[in-house]
Amino acid sequence: MLYSVSDVVSALETIAPPAYQESYDNARLLTGNPANQVTGIICSLDVTEAVVQEAIEMGCNLIVAHHPIIFKGLKSLTGKDYIERTVIKAIKNDIAIYAIHTNLDHVQHGVNKKICDMLGLVHPKILAPKPNLLMKLTTFVPIESTESILRALDQAGAGRIGNYSSCSFQVAGTGTFKPSEEANPTIGRKEELTRVAETRIEVLFPAHLKNTILKALKEAHPYEEVAYYLQNLENENQEVGSGMVGELEHPMEEAAFLHHLKKAMNLRVVKHTALQNKPIQKIAVCGGAGIFLLSAAKRAQADIFITADVKYHEYFDADNQLIIADIGHYESEIYTKELLLEFLSQKFSNIALYLTKIVTNPITYI
Numbered sequence: 592m593l594y595s596v597s598d599v600v601s602a603l604e605t606i607a608p609p610a611y612q613e614s615y616d617n618a619r620l621l622t623g624n625p626a627n628q629v630t631g632i633i634c635s636l637d638v639t640e641a642v643v644q645e646a647i648e649m650g651c652n653l654i655v656a657h658h659p660i661i662f663k664g665l666k667s668l669t670g671k672d673y674i675e676r677t678v679i680k681a682i683k684n685d686i687a688i689y690a691i692h693t694n695l696d697h698v699q700h701g702v703n704k705k706i707c708d709m710l711g712l713v714h715p716k717i718l719a720p721k722p723n724l725l726m727k728l729t730t731f732v733p734i735e736s737t738e739s740i741l742r743a744l745d746q747a748g749a750g751r752i753g754n755y756s757s758c759s760f761q762v763a764g765t766g767t768f769k770p771s772e773e774a775n776p777t778i779g780r781k782e783e784l785t786r787v788a789e790t791r792i793e794v795l796f797p798a799h800l801k802n803t804i805l806k807a808l809k810e811a812h813p814y815e816e817v818a819y820y821l822q823n824l825e826n827e828n829q830e831v832g833s834g835m836v837g838e839l840e841h842p843m844e845e846a847a848f849l850h851h852l853k854k855a856m857n858l859r860v861v862k863h864t865a866l867q868n869k870p871i872q873k874i875a876v877c878g879g880a881g882i883f884l885l886s887a888a889k890r891a892q893a894d895i896f897i898t899a900d901v902k903y904h905e906y907f908d909a910d911n912q913l914i915i916a917d918i919g920h921y922e923s924e925i926y927t928k929e930l931l932l933e934f935l936s937q938k939f940s941n942i943a944l945y946l947t948k949i950v951t952n953p954i955t956y957i
């Protein structure tokens with residue numbers, strides 16, 4: 592079976608919908624023709640000229656990367672900096688670049704779950720769930736169509752809450768309507784008031800699935816005109832948001848934990864604030880620059896917050912309430928390429944998949 596770039600993009604967008612990215616982000620297909628047939632994929636944290644060269648040499652025409660090489664608008668493409676040179680090289684060699692960035696940070700099985708897994712944490716959950724990503728559909732259906740419509744809504748992605756699927760609320764009642772002369776009613780006659788035993792169905796769904804859900808509803812519903820309400824919900828979506836918090840099965844002494852962290856994540860350096868002389872059990876993590884989550888980590892009563900890109904004054908904010916540990920941006924996210932490869936290998940068993948061998952970390956240590 593042959594796959595196009597857009598087949599791979601759609602599969603990636605089912606695990607990390609673009610709607611979940613931050614407003615400043617640019618997670619998307621950045622270069623390449625979506626209709627091109629994929630010859631092989633390289634998974635990488637960053638895209639540099641060296642990674643594009645590697646793709647050429649490996650016969651791969653798709654690079655799936657975490658960081659978008661095109662982040663701000665490009666007003667010219669002359670090769671004056673590494674960004675433009677990388678983009679030009681990709682385009683000249685017909686190589687597609689797909690970036691899966693903060694949307695992958697924000698999903699339950701994304702960047703932060705990978706860190707939790709590497710540290711052996713149990714009960715991982717999103718540290719700062721995002722509000723305003725859920726909607727509610729209320730609709731009215733003839734009683735005999737209740738099950739088939741619920742099934743259609745379920746298949747379209749409605750009614751999932753945490754570990755539960757097919758979640759709905761139903762109540763029986765009476766619907767009334769009078770079809771006009773122009774109508775083509777499924778039940779009742781033109782110009783006659785009709786009363787029908789109906790079910791009122793309420794289901795939640797992720798807002799980005801709105802069009803899919805409405806299409807499924809209209810296709811499954813027997814009426815010519817389907818009555819429904821949509822509501823935006825302020826509820827947080829517990830499965831989408833920044834950072835993650837999990838626990839060690841057995842508490843560890845602080846120094847022992849820091850050594851465990853170093854070994855598990857293959858780190859040369861961990862920069863951290865003062866030890867608190869109490870065991871570590873609850874651990875907050877955020878791959879990349881995550882210090883904006885410090886108060887969320889404190890609220891979650893984490894013993895340590897592991898992230899990167901912490902500035903001098905921000906370390907003071909630990910304020911003897913927890914340990915802040917900076918493990919480096921690259922180091923915190925480098926295993927994201929493995930996460931991408933694992934996902935792609937489940938979906939596309941016959942596409943050649945590789946992890947980049949290029950070390951793209953711009954920081955070195957002496």
Ligand SMILES: [Zn+2]
Pocket residue numbers: 658878879880920924
């Ligand atoms: Zn990053």
